[in-house]
Amino acid sequence: MSDSNAAMDVYLTGLRNQHAVETQAIGTIQNELGRMEPYPELHAKMQEDKQRSETQAARLDELLAKHGTGKSMVKEVVTGTVATVAGFVHAGSSDEVLKNVLAAVGYKAYEIGSYKVLLTLADAAGASGDKAVLEQSMKEEQEMGDWLGSHLPSLVHAFLRQKTS
Ligand SMILES: [Fe+2]
Numbered sequence: 001m002s003d004s005n006a007a008m009d010v011y012l013t014g015l016r017n018q019h020a021v022e023t024q025a026i027g028t029i030q031n032e033l034g035r036m037e038p039y040p041e042l043h044a045k046m047q048e049d050k051q052r053s054e055t056q057a058a059r060l061d062e063l064l065a066k067h068g069t070g071k072s073m074v075k076e077v078v079t080g081t082v083a084t085v086a087g088f089v090h091a092g093s094s095d096e097v098l099k100n101v102l103a104a105v106g107y108k109a110y111e112i113g114s115y116k117v118l119l120t121l122a123d124a125a126g127a128s129g130d131k132a133v134l135e136q137s138m139k140e141e142q143e144m145g146d147w148l149g150s151h152l153p154s155l156v157h158a159f160l161r162q163k164t165s
Helices: 003-036 040-066 080-086 096-124 128-164
Strands: none
Touching: 003 040, 003 096, 040 128, 096 128
16 A cells, blocks of 8 residues: 555545544534523523534544545444543533533534544545645634634623522
8 A cells, every 4th residue: 555545545534534533523512402401501502502513523434535545434323432421421510510611612612623623634645636625624613712712701690680580
């Protein structure tokens, strides 16, 4: 196997993994959304993030198809790390919203990092043409990560108000 073939192999595995990460994100948001209704700003942002994740997953599907890997080859196996960070474990706890937001901060950092890895792999695999689409997804993850980071204080205050109301 030549170096660029090996890189293409790693790259395609990376695209499949990222597809699983996006699918996990969609499932997690879906699972949390109903209980985040008391926090309208967060709720709206999560809804936007869910729509964006669906678009991001579709972009990954298109890249995989372009490189000759059918959708059926996409395995939705999520690693233990991702599942833990994703926050299924927080449902029903009294400070669920804070735990969910912190999990989302971690998840976004993971996603930004993995798109950065994919951009490097795309170059190594001779698939630089894929980078514009991957960069768009990375930019969206960055935006959500920044929004969460800058809204942490106001979300804590909203949580405290809910608790005492
Ligand atoms: Fe995403």
